[in-house]
Amino acid sequence: MRLEFCGLGKQFGEQQALRDVTLTIPEFQSLAIIGPSGGGKTTLLRIIAGLEIQEKGYLCINGQRLEVDEEALLAHRRTIGTVFQAYNLFPHLTALENVVLPLVKVHGFSEREARDTAGALFARFQLAGHAHRRPAELSGGQQQRVAIVRAIAIKPRFLLFDEPTSALDPEMTAEVLDFIAELRGEGRDLIIVTHNMGFAREVSDHCLFIAAGEVQEAGQSSDLFRKPHNPLLVNFLAKVLRY
Amino acid sequence: MKRLVTHTDGQPVAVAARVVSWLLVALLTAALFSFAFSQLQYGWNWDAIWQYRQKFLQGWLMTVIISAAALVVSLVIGLLTALARRSSFLPLRYLAVLYVETIRGTPLLVQILILFYVVANAIGIENRYVVGVITLSLFAGAYLAEMIRSGIESIRDSQLESARAIGLTRSQTYRYVIFPQVVRQLIPPLTGQFASIIKDSSLLSIIAVSEFTLNAQEVNAFTYSTLESYLPLAVGYLLLTLPVSLMSRALERKFHYAT
Structure with missing residues (x-):
């Protein structure tokens, strides 16, 4: 997929979350967005997800400009799969029902088709035993995997992950990252905001480093991690890779 | 031991x-x-009371009917008020605030008198049973509105965010995400509220709604047997409120699940 940002700006109260981000990212399959907390990477992802509206500028996805009226954004959100840090699932529904809900209510599946589709995905990703449990009965890693299944069940154009493992312990982190790597291996397009540099380096083919509301450096992941140019990025990598 | x-x-x-x-x-x-x-x-005179057993029974049934009707109407009022309080249209939101605070801050007795003698009279509702049910519903509705609102607000933002992300519309989010959870939370306090409505309905006796309390008062007036008139009243209310509060506790256990 391709992405193009043109003068994107977003402010929260006093804080300038994104300032005049202009950038064209050529064809990529998986894009990692890294950077310090509060630097604007989540805001950028949320704008791409259609969950936040920029105040200035516009973005194009695969050459098509994203309109920002609520109707267009709703339609946009329905074609992509977004997974957040935690609490993606609705606690009153079982894992399977969580996946079935958008299929039936948003994508026009019959109850039966939706259950079959969801059931097949659960079986394929070793979640069959958990299908009828409520989120509270699942581990954090299992919850995230179910959330990812919900995101891919609708056959999205691409997947967005907002720090999907930051609320998990290392073992569960590995479980979820393996899952995402597997999806990448299937050839799905994805964009991930992550603090996990090893994963970003391994799985993404393109990478953005965002700090202070600006894209400080962008490029092929292999180059960017090997030979960072921007002093902020050099500094950042030195810090996060120290331990 | x-x-x-x-x-x-x-x-x-x-x-x-x-x-x-x-x-x-x-x-x-x-x-x-x-x-x-x-x-x-005290010279007990249960015989005199026994002759009026029909009157007790009729009053008791009337209390059940009025309370049940008020429960249904108050739920509708409470729901609409809770939604109004969350409305982005400010006059509507403030109207809901005014209603809730006024009702919760004044005695039911005064509300009954004003609604019956002033408001109902002015708009031409003469049936005191209708006024009675409306007054009780307005009273309970204000409390229910706050319960429903806090129920809605207890739903984490992350869930609303997920609902948006999977492409649910606002009304779908209410229907499939918020309300099912609010209802579960609401059932225990709601049954408690029902018990309150049953007891509060006794105040309708002051506008001569022929319910349980008024009938007991009348029996007392006929027989001059005060204790014999009011003791059955206490038992009659307990017969209604006790099962309701036991049910409330059972439901609380049933709907309890971790989030």
Whole structure:
């Protein structure tokens, strides 16, 4: 997929979350967005997800400009799969029902088709035993995997992950990252905001480093991690890779 | 013996302990009241009351009907008010605030009098039963609105965010995400509210709604047997409120699940 940002700006109260981000990212399959907390990477992802509206500028996805009226954004959100840090699932529904809900209510599946589709995905990703449990009965890693299944069940154009493992312990982190790597291996397009540099380096083919509301450096992941140019990025990598 | 009257935290209460302790409480209460009544210089006249049993029964049934009607109407009012309080249209939101705070801050007695003698009179509703149900519903609706609102607000933002992300519309989010959870949370306090409505309906006696309390008052006026008129009243209300509050507790356990 391709992405193009043109003068994107977003402010929260006093804080300038994104300032005049202009950038064209050529064809990529998986894009990692890294950077310090509060630097604007989540805001950028949320704008791409259609969950936040920029105040200035516009973005194009695969050459098509994203309109920002609520109707267009709703339609946009329905074609992509977004997974957040935690609490993606609705606690009153079982894992399977969580996946079935958008299929039936948003994508026009019959109850039966939706259950079959969801059931097949659960079986394929070793979640069959958990299908009828409520989120509270699942581990954090299992919850995230179910959330990812919900995101891919609708056959999205691409997947967005907002720090999907930051609320998990290392073992569960590995479980979820393996899952995402597997999806990448299937050839799905994805964009991930992550603090996990090893994963970003391994799985993404393109990478953005965002700090202070600006894209400080962008490029092929292999180059960017090997030979960072921007002093902020050099500094950042030195810090996060120290331990 | 000690094991029959004590409970250790985290352990289930043994059946024997339960029975013995309840018996003890019943015995103590009975002893206290038998003593109090035995000191009373009072000529009991249950025969006179027995002749009016039909009147008690009719009043009791009327209380059940009024309370049930008020519960349904107050739910609708409470729901609409809770939504109004969350409306982005400010006058509507403030109207809801004004309504809730006024109702919760004034006695039901005053509300009944004003609604019946002033408002209902002005707009031409003459049926006091209708006014009675409306007043009770407005009263309970204000409390329900706050319960429903806090229920809605207890739904984490992350869930609303997920609902948006999977492409649910606002009304779908209410229908499939918020309300099912709010209803579960609401059932226990709602049954408690029902018990309150049943007791509060007794105040409708002041506008001559022929419910349980008014009928008991009338029997008292006919027979001059005050205690014999009011004791059945207490029992009659307990017969209604006790099952409701036991049910409330059972439902609370049933709907309890971790989030």
